[in-house]
Amino acid sequence: MPSSVMPTSSRGDGPQSPAAISTVGLRKSYGDKTVLDGIDLHIPAGSVFALLGPNGAGKTTAVKILSTLISADGGQAQVAGHDLATSPDGVRAAIGVTGQFSAVDGLITGEENMLLMADLHHLSKREGQRVAAELLERFDLVEAAKKPASTYSGGMKRRLDIAMTLVGNPRIIFLDEPTTGLDPRSRHNMWQIIRELVTDGVTVFLTTQYLDEADELAHRIAVLNNGTIAAEGTAEELKRLIPGGHIRLRFTDPAAYQTAATTLREATRDDESLALQIPSDGSQRELRSILDWLDTAGIEADELTVHTPDLDDVFFALTSTTQPNQPKEAVR
Structure with missing residues (x-):
């Protein structure tokens, strides 16, 4: 891209908000393929951060590294004040992860899924029942609580998945494409849930293939392309990068x-x-x-x-393989 279409940064000259997640030079390769090539992030607590990029750009890899599921090859990262390399247990205690594919067990009821998660968090039976009941009510799943999760709609399964993630009261939640495959009404319901989480002070790290979702929810957005952050900023800042x-x-x-x-x-x-x-x-x-x-x-x-250009324009421009000085129309 031309020099005028360069990354904006959340790191300015003034004081920064406390970071829920920060990385410097994060790297990851699989064989000869470099997936992450020096990623710098600073994500303030109590905000929604959206990571966008083409399929295979490394979004899920970033989530897996930051949630301690896999190790980085290089760089430094802190999550919830814990160093990823030296205090992975501290990171795991502070986060929740909801992936592209639901962790819900369809063979048992929604309530049993919740109680199983409470057991995994070593809650007492009474405390586990209390937390499960509160979350089932919060996510409008009380009527379905005694039914097998296999009978749930896609939107209900996603709500149950996030409810299970919240059993451990995490302050940081990774949502890896949480609305993929949902109908428009279920997507909007999920958006409202995410807004409520942030209102409660939770930090949300969101990857999504829906640009309108990032535009609607995220305080800051980064576009990942070819292993690097092509641009970062608010939705409005990113839109101003693109001519048209x-x-x-x-x-x-x-x-x-x-x-x-x-x-x-x-x-x-x-x-x-x-x-x-x-x-x-x-x-x-x-x-x-x-x-x-x-x-x-x-x-x-x-x-x-x-x-004004929308995030679709930003995405196409920043992830295009056309030559830098070609007009915008050539990268649509």
Whole structure:
């Protein structure tokens, strides 16, 4: 990508929020294939961080390393204040993991799944029953609690999966593509659950193949490509990295259209629709400038719309294999 489309960073010159997860130079290879090639992350506590990337980019590998399921080949990482290499037990005690494939046992009931998880966390029988009952109610699974989990819908299984993850009261949760295969209503229900977790102070590390999901939930987003972080920032910061934003003026009066087109020479004309497209980053300053100009010139546009790149544009641009100086249209 051109130098203007470079990573933004959560690490500025000012003081940082306490990090729930931080990595420096994290590396992992399988044979000759480098999956992670020096990953730096700083994820504040009580936030949602989304890791995006093409299939095979290394998202799940990053989750497996940070959740102590596999070891990194190099670099340093701290999770919940514990060093990944020297205190893996401390990391495991502070986290919960929900993967792409449910850990729910379909042969037993939802309640039995919860009580089994409570046993694994060494809770007493009374405490395990209390926690299971609270979580089943929180995730709207009370009516289904006595039914085999194999009878649950996809959305119910995901809710049960996360409920099981919360039995140990983790402060950091890794959600690896948690809504894959869910219908739109179940996805939105899962989004609400994630928001509630963060409201309670939980940090969520999210990988997803749905860009709208990251846009909707994440405080910060990183795009992983070819083993490195191609860009990182808020959704709005990432969108501003990509050219193509514009303001569209549409007219019904041909004379007003011609006057505006003659004056605004940088605008792209659409004579059939009587519309002008003006390059813009969508900022309030630029929008005000155009409105002031229209007022001063005594020209009235019948419709004004602001178009900014979305995360799809960001994703395609940052993960494209085209040459750096090619126009954006070439990487769509």
